[in-house]
Amino acid sequence: MTVVTDVADLQALAKRRVPKMFYDYADTGSWTQSTYHENEAALQRQKLRQRVARNIDNRSVKTTMIGQDVAMPVALAPVGLTGMQHADGEILAAQAAEEFGVPFTLSTMSICSIEDVAENTKSPFWFQLYVMRDRGFSERLMQRAHTAGCSALVLTLDLQVLGQRHRDLKNGLSAPPKPKPLVLADLALKPRWCWNMLKTGRRQFGNIHGHVSGVDDMSSLAEWTNSQFDPSLDWSSVEWVKKHWDRKLILKGINDVEDAKIAADIGADAIVVSNHGGRQLDGALASYEVLGDIVDAVGDRIEVHFDGGIRSGQDIFKAVAMGAHSTYIGRAFIYGLGAMGKDGVTKVLEILHKELDVTMGLCGETDIANVGRHNLVL
Numbered sequence: 001m002t003v004v005t006d007v008a009d010l011q012a013l014a015k016r017r018v019p020k021m022f023y024d025y026a027d028t029g030s031w032t033q034s035t036y037h038e039n040e041a042a043l044q045r046q047k048l049r050q051r052v053a054r055n056i057d058n059r060s061v062k063t064t065m066i067g068q069d070v071a072m073p074v075a076l077a078p079v080g081l082t083g084m085q086h087a088d089g090e091i092l093a094a095q096a097a098e099e100f101g102v103p104f105t106l107s108t109m110s111i112c113s114i115e116d117v118a119e120n121t122k123s124p125f126w127f128q129l130y131v132m133r134d135r136g137f138s139e140r141l142m143q144r145a146h147t148a149g150c151s152a153l154v155l156t157l158d159l160q161v162l163g164q165r166h167r168d169l170k171n172g173l174s175a176p177p178k179p180k181p182l183v184l185a186d187l188a189l190k191p192r193w194c195w196n197m198l199k200t201g202r203r204q205f206g207n208i209h210g211h212v213s214g215v216d217d218m219s220s221l222a223e224w225t226n227s228q229f230d231p232s233l234d235w236s237s238v239e240w241v242k243k244h245w246d247r248k249l250i251l252k253g254i255n256d257v258e259d260a261k262i263a264a265d266i267g268a269d270a271i272v273v274s275n276h277g278g279r280q281l282d283g284a285l286a287s288y289e290v291l292g293d294i295v296d297a298v299g300d301r302i303e304v305h306f307d308g309g310i311r312s313g314q315d316i317f318k319a320v321a322m323g324a325h326s327t328y329i330g331r332a333f334i335y336g337l338g339a340m341g342k343d344g345v346t347k348v349l350e351i352l353h354k355e356l357d358v359t360m361g362l363c364g365e366t367d368i369a370n371v372g373r374h375n376l377v378l
Contacts, residue, residue, distance in 0.1 A: 014338030036278025039309030051364030071101030083111025113206030158253030295323030313355025
């Protein structure tokens with residue numbers, strides 16, 4: 001029996017239990033994957049200042065995100081096809097996040113629909129929006145999220161066109177998987193996944209299937225994305241979204257100081273410093289490399305959140321110390337979900353919380369609100 005002590009243990013377990021095309025979907029970047037790997041490497045290069053003989057009793061990592069109390073500065077990021085990592089994956093992840101006390105963000109490209117998640121949770125969750133060519137459909141998505149009680153909209157800005165992800169193309173990524181010989185051979189080695197998937201009826205893109213006119217085949221994510229995502233998305237589109245959404249608005253995909261300034265000027269509640277997990281522009285700077293400059297530019301005007309490469313509580317600590325108000329985890333919780341379902345997501349949150357708490361103490365701090373650049377070797 002595997003003894004799970006860190007996120008890497010859950011990643012290894014997920015790789016054994018999740019069909020290859022879906023594991024690769026989560027664990028891949030675009031082109032050469034240099035930015036994907038650099039997201040993690042940049043955080044690893046950052047060194048911490050160890051402090052001793054300081055009273056570190058009664059530590060707390062509790063904080064807020066856009067006014068919402070959270071158990072630690074972490075939200076579950078939007079991840080497409082989460083319900084293909086594990087049956088009913090979005091529901092299970094949302095439940096784990098709710099019970100732990102951190103936000104869950106549902107992707108437009110989820111398997112479980114907005115309504116599915118709302119029916120199976122008690123607390124408001126967040127919804128991530130991609131603006132489509134069919135603005136009527138995008139407006140209806142926002143209306144559905146509003147009706148479901150979603151307390152925040154996370155508008156993704158960095159996917160006007162899909163970055164080329166070689167492994168997805170080679171694997172023939174689709175939802176549900178198509179019955180090709182190599183796919184069937186792989187599924188035969190994943191009986192746990194298959195059994196769970198047979199027990200649910202949720203195998204399509206729940207927010208899309210039956211809601212988009214003129215689209216007959218939504219099984220291929222790449223084909224549907226390339227045909228429906230709107231390359232004309234610009235800042236006027238953000239203004240259009242604001243007119244149709246009267247709750248908290250978070251803009252995700254900011255990786256440049258000038259874009260951060262525009263986002264602050266436009267009146268969003270928060271921005272997420274992110275390069276889409278290295279899945280869009282390969283060769284872009286790692287999120288952590290631009291975080292400090294963005295915080296310095298707009299951190300006094302807008303909440304700056306961080307996404308990209310977090311695999312440990314120490315990574316969370318470093319991002320907060322650099323000035324991020326809070327952070328997001330994507331692949332980390334996906335590994336837990338693929339490995340152990342809802343229990344795996346809870347395990348990831350427990351691991352990160354423990355690592356963050358211990359790191360904060362060893363750096364001489366007792367309150368996450370007091371963590372700052374003085375804790376870093378700069």
